[in-house]
Amino acid sequence: MNPLYDNIKWVWLDLDDTLYDFQAASLIALGKVHSDLELSRFFRSADEWIDIYHRHNSALWKLYNRAEITKEFLKMERFRRPLVEAGADDATARRLSMQLDPLYLDLLGRAGCTIPGAIELLQSLHSNGFKVGILSNGFTEVQHKKLLSSGIAPYTDCVVLSDEIGINKPDRRLFDYALKKAGTTASASLMIGDNPDTDIAGATAAGWRARLFNPAEDSLYALLP
Numbered sequence: 001m002n003p004l005y006d007n008i009k010w011v012w013l014d015l016d017d018t019l020y021d022f023q024a025a026s027l028i029a030l031g032k033v034h035s036d037l038e039l040s041r042f043f044r045s046a047d048e049w050i051d052i053y054h055r056h057n058s059a060l061w062k063l064y065n066r067a068e069i070t071k072e073f074l075k076m077e078r079f080r081r082p083l084v085e086a087g088a089d090d091a092t093a094r095r096l097s098m099q100l101d102p103l104y105l106d107l108l109g110r111a112g113c114t115i116p117g118a119i120e121l122l123q124s125l126h127s128n129g130f131k132v133g134i135l136s137n138g139f140t141e142v143q144h145k146k147l148l149s150s151g152i153a154p155y156t157d158c159v160v161l162s163d164e165i166g167i168n169k170p171d172r173r174l175f176d177y178a179l180k181k182a183g184t185t186a187s188a189s190l191m192i193g194d195n196p197d198t199d200i201a202g203a204t205a206a207g208w209r210a211r212l213f214n215p216a217e218d219s220l221y222a223l224l225p
């Protein structure tokens, strides 16, 4: 048995870029909205649109994870800012942003892309008697779609989204809430995730074991029990 799992009963996994291939799904969704909403009016290419979007989106997510901005602000600004930067007037940028948000989230959820080894890891955890939890800062309206489209849903025993209580990782209160919801303890819980600031620092501060997973360098197959 992999020593990572010694004395562990619950294995909690982050969703985006740990099990769900968010990068791949997002590229598909951003490319599709670029053509559907004719964003070539503002951007020289789909690549330029995607680059500018990513820059604004990453900066806004850092603020959101630190609870410095609201979800609604993030959802509007991550589209409005790239459009204004590309020359759209503010009213147009706001109108388009309101169209882009649901369209993008729907495509993102339905893409169904998984990180290699995700399903094998989940199957192996279950067959070895572990309970599997999802612990994610993503938005409720899209995370459940991702769980279903990717085939991850059947392997989850408990899903905890920060949206449920309005508190994000790394805030300890979300980790404590997850334990209560699942009926387990910190010492029996392991967190696996790709974000050192939210997944790993948060879990460690809450007294959980934690394992960083870098999707660019690591393999989920190395985490099989």
Ligand SMILES: [Mg+2]
Residues within 6 Å of the ligand: 014, 015, 016, 017, 018, 193, 194, 195
């Ligand atoms: Mg992640």
